Amino acid sequence: MGSTAVRRKEERASEGSTEQVVSHVRQLIEQGALRPGDRLPAERDLAAHVGVSRPTVRAGLRALAAIGVVQSRHGSGTYIPDGPPLLGTDALSFLAALHGFTRDEMYEARRILEVGAAGLAAERATPDQIATLAEEVASLFAAMADPQVFLVHDINFHRAVATASGNPIVASLVEMVSALYYERRRDTATRASNRDMRDAAEMHRRIYQAIRAHDADQARRAMETHLMQASAHQAKEADGSDAAPRAAAPKAKGRRQGGRPTV
Amino acid sequence: MGSTAVRRKEERASEGSTEQVVSHVRQLIEQGALRPGDRLPAERDLAAHVGVSRPTVRAGLRALAAIGVVQSRHGSGTYIPDGPPLLGTDALSFLAALHGFTRDEMYEARRILEVGAAGLAAERATPDQIATLAEEVASLFAAMADPQVFLVHDINFHRAVATASGNPIVASLVEMVSALYYERRRDTATRASNRDMRDAAEMHRRIYQAIRAHDADQARRAMETHLMQASAHQAKEADGSDAAPRAAAPKAKGRRQGGRPTV
DNA sequence: TACACAAAGTGGTATTACCTCTTGCCGTTC
């Protein structure tokens, strides 16, 4: 830390003042001075230390907060979030609104990610993680009367699989895409038929069993089947009631019609 | 102007002032009033329209800029980025620094994503996209004298595969993870042996051929093999020089160069 | 016609002030 000391205003040419703040925080992180759960220096202190004004510091912290690196608590301070690594979900959500991601594309992304995650989970899941999966499966069967509660345990199960993959990067990506799914799904979940939910619960059970048996191939196949079925079910739901607000066209792939999000 | 501006205080209870700005922009996007490439209203106009001060507007826009939804150009205005959907890469980079992602975990994530992407690309790649792949493969073979140039075309090839998948969500995810890979790789790429590069180029050619032949299984297998080999090669390189990926390395890294926006 | 310069408009930063919320100390009270 002592070697480079504090760089003064010479850097301003190559780096905006705001980015100096970001870089400074980054340095603190890379030096190990800031770890998950820690509190950052107060904004006024940071301003004095970096040599910029407080609004500039706030701009930098705001940027870091937007990507989920820090988290401000009014009256208390700015903290580095504790717990597992988590990517901000707003980015994907905005991109979805901007570019009109379709439901199929979303399920396809989930399929790629979660099939891989299921495979890893089967290879590495700890007894604790397997127990968590079992609980969520049970909750799924118990919640078939309430589609909203069902959805919550659905998400929890998939999150648990992602965690059990043992790869925090994969888990973060799954979490991000799942959040997008959840955001859209909760508005229409009540349309799910009881039969579809029973099918889904059953598939979750099979995925769980494959993971418990440490059978990676089986886990991947089960996850693949489950997501294909879920996608088909949801498409069927939208068919009759919603009748495609954008006209019946959006089936065609590759057409990036930039309208509102399709369901 | 401005003297007659009315302050709207209706919904302040549920939403912070800054978030009002974000919500407002989100509304504009969802209404179709803002599309990729468009310019946002000036900060001063936004402030008057939403009923908050300009610093608050700036805070909201800074947050949106951090996640890549908008992009500010000094002296010109704030724009919605054109081109394909792109997720901010800094988030993953910070998470990597915070939680000490290992090289293996990174390659594993790439494997899951890119194997899937390669499969989709084989099914859907257009003639144009296939031509782009061919060019990058040729460039790879031509650039074996310069590891840095080789790395650029390596990235380009993988990016092209992701694009050819036809799924913008998958492409965005691949892009994000690849950026993390690139960030670490460019500092050590010179260590790559000529033999490893020839192997890599050859594998890229096979992936390309499988995609051109629309053989999804073959494309997936080739991509899987390629990434496994690359991971092994890189592990071998690192063996002698820097053993611990998470410990002392970051200090020696070059300063954040401005290839990509830093938050 | 071509070049140059200036003016308007935009984001970037700084300064200052005040508000709200959190937190912890310290008093009072039971």
Next chain:
DNA sequence: GAACGGCAAGAGGTAATACCACTTTGTGTA
């Protein structure tokens, strides 16, 4: 002595204003 309550210091949140730096455009001059 312990529990409750209030007060104050310190944190982030917002606002108003002024000025700077850059881009763009248009007009004037050579």
